[in-house]
Amino acid sequence: MGVNPAPPAGPPDPPPPADLSVPGFISPLQSALPDAVTQVSYWVGDWTMIVATNRLLDVMRHLRTAQEASFDACCDVTATDWPPRAERFDVSYALFSTRHRHRVRVKVRVADSQAVPSVTSVWPSANWLEREVFDMFGIPFDGHPDLRRILMPDEWQGHPQRKDYPLEGPGEMLLENPMDWLRLRYEP
């Protein structure tokens, strides 16, 4: 649609302005797990922590259990595809605390076919959300109990939400008439 000369290499992830106070759960996390959090950013009211992939589970457990964080709800798990970047996927987790009523976004960057540790052991709610990311982006999750496609048919080829996947689909046969399906199914 729009004129888009070169795909962007990644989100800006701007650092927080100097005069903004950082939420209380970030510095305890940084001291408890040094160099797990590689970057903290802030944009239009959302705090984001970018985390090293191999430390993700530690960070998540900390955020789940630490008193000042207690993020007991994993609202959303999703990904963004930035093809020019070597670690082309941003997997982002939207966390919410029903006790403190605050939010944070945690992101990890992974390369194609690089596995992300599954957070289903921390939040069971991540189960389907991770399956959807797997289905749509092809990002495998380590330790996921039931990693199957969820929205697309099991035998589907490709991962639709990747930027290099065409909107019209991979060019499968267009079957306008339902009887065509039957013929496909019953002809030997």
Added chain:
Amino acid sequence: MLRAYIPIFLFILVGIAFAIVTLIVSRLVHAEKANEVKLEPYECGIEPQTDARDRYSVRYYLVAMLFVIFDVETVFMFPWAVVLDRLALFGLIEMFLFVLILVVGYAYAWKKGALEWA
């Protein structure tokens, strides 16, 4: 005596004849446009993976057994009920004993959880 039943037998014949004639008439006039998919058993649009006649947990064979017991007992009560007027106290006590045995069994079944379904 048996003459009273003649109309009933007649009715049974007429009833069956009615059912069969209706089916035949419908067979003559109804539309027929079946195809392979239409003739599959219904399972919400999915081809059934397993047969419906597998061995299957029918938790209620107990129900069937209890039913047989109870129903046979109640059948015994029909003639008793009709002539209770003449049997008077004797019939009453007889039937009480009879039903008592049934009630004991019933209470036992209840206590053992045979009446808990599912």
Added chain:
Amino acid sequence: MSLFDTDELVINMGPQHPSTHGVLRVVLRLDGERVVGADVVIGYLHRGIEKLSEHRDWQQIVMLTDRMDYVSAATSNLGYCETVEKLMQIEVPRRARYIRTILSELQRIASHNLWLGTHAMDIGAMTVFLYNFRERELILDLFEEFCGARLTYSSMRIGGLPLDIPSGWARKVSAFCDLFETKIPEYEDLLTHNRIWKERTRNIGVISGADAIAIGLTGPPLRGSGVPRDVRKDEPYAAYDEFDFDVPIGSAGDIYDRYLVRLEEFRQSLRIIRQAIAGLPEGPVVGKVPRLIKPPAGETYHAIESPKGELGFFIVSDGRSNVPYRFRVRPPSFCNLQALPRLIKGHLVADVVAMIGSIDIVLGEVDR
């Protein structure tokens, strides 16, 4: 003993089933009539709304959000528009925020009407279904008068509303509130104290508050478990911070409590609408929106309380093209449906339909 061994019966409930509220497929493993295990299969209504949105103009996406939760289009519109407004830091005029609140509360009533009707129908009470549709029709009339559509409204625009409310509309909304208040007892008479209804819904699908949060429930199913979580209160949007209303919560966390929570939400919605009508400010209904919508590069997650639960939008803009770079919806139905296998395990077949009803899903939103 092998003589008496039995196999588990594997039975497909859906996608073509009267009570799965759409093309949901639940593969049940049964022992007798008891559910031993369940696998939920979705995707039959997957239309790729997220992918489509990454190829549509920012304003065009409003139309796509209608098609997600198609029985509650206005709240989806609201969630999307607010997310883009947050990304662009647009100030929405107060009048527009009030009208948006009225619309989304009317929509909540309509959605709960549909839910209560179908839920009662699933449990066999058919009259409640028609009573609810009778009232829902009045709300659809109000929406039709406002925006011309009865189901897929596209009733909001980035920065405000497409048009002001017609004259006399506010009065009609008030009249509807007065009428609807007298109709809630009709539903309650048929269900709340009905013995069969209670036996069918009490102690079925019990889930504790902590478990409910962990498994990702939001909205009325979560509040039924006693967790006072409501985006309208916790992270106010539109004009909710200006109104008084309560967040009803249950205690037992069973189907009956979820039912009671939603019934009380009818009343709270009426309360909000009445306050909004009474205090409706004058002024424009569209803020200062640039002609070409092109948010600066960045990403944000914004959630609202849809009738089904937390409806979140995660939108990434690259700041260069006139389409979103990444458009992600966090659908409440999808996340709530995830709890289904856990909720129905050990219950009977008849409870499965009651459970699907009690978590209130719309497959258009589950599959997108």
Added chain:
Amino acid sequence: MTSMGWLLPLVQILIVLNAVLIAVTYMVLLERKVIAWAQSRLGPMRVGPHGVLQPIADAIKLLLKEDITPARADKWLFTIAPIMSLVPALIAFAVIPFGGHARIFGRDVPLFIADVNVGLLYIVSITSIGVYGIILAGYASNSKYPLLASLRASAQLISYEVAITMMLVSVIVTAGTLSMVAIVEAQLHNHVWFVFVQPVALVVLFIGGLAETNRTPFDLAEAEQELTGGFHTEYSGMRFAMFFLAEYANMIVVSAVVTTLFFGGWLPPFPNVGWLAFLGWIPGWMWFLVKCFVFLYVFVWIRATLPRYRYDQLMRVGWKVLIPVALANLFVTAILKVWL
């Protein structure tokens, strides 16, 4: 037997059969109308004025509709099942007294087909044959939903059968006879409808009747919302219509039995009260039909009001509530009968 002796029952049978079929089709219309009014809508309005021709249109539609035999089904059983369901529902009417005796063309004509001395037992046994139709339908379909439904149906029907038969025994003790005609006459001689003598029996019998006819709140065997139509999922066209006819015919049978046993059959209200004697001007069969209609209306009313029971709850009501109540009622009745 004279030729006349054959002819009269045959004419009666044909009249009753046609009356029942018309009643059944119009029962469907009544149900749709009454439920529609309960739900503040109009019901069928298109076919004929206020939809009065709707049942005829339905019948023609069902006759012309495609009648599918699923590929995996057992062809013979699949056809026999609806017949087994419908025929008992029809022939149960053989012993129902629609009235006493009437004088037609100077002849004394009984307004019932047969008065056998085991009338009540006949009805109980004939109606229980109907359940085989449902079981066979589920088995013959070779499909899972019908199978589940037919298992439910068999357990449900036999469970409620027990309570019903026990309650009938109480009524028999009160009346001292099994003949349907004699039971009505007993109510005349005792100067009281049995509803005032056996109110508990009426309630239990009616609840049992709801269960036996697969009606709300006990319509588990066809629970559309759970089992997608239950035992008749695979049926279409005329064979489906036969199950449909059977269900409604059974409703009429239950209403007729309840009317006969408890509400004095064809008798006008309080036939022995002198100043109410003018009610006797209305013919007996009309009283009978009016009373039946009231019960049919109650069937529909209940359907419009109540949700559906779950399977285990239904069995609990049957075995743990109705049977003890029936036993207690029987004891009390027998003691009182002997005492007084």
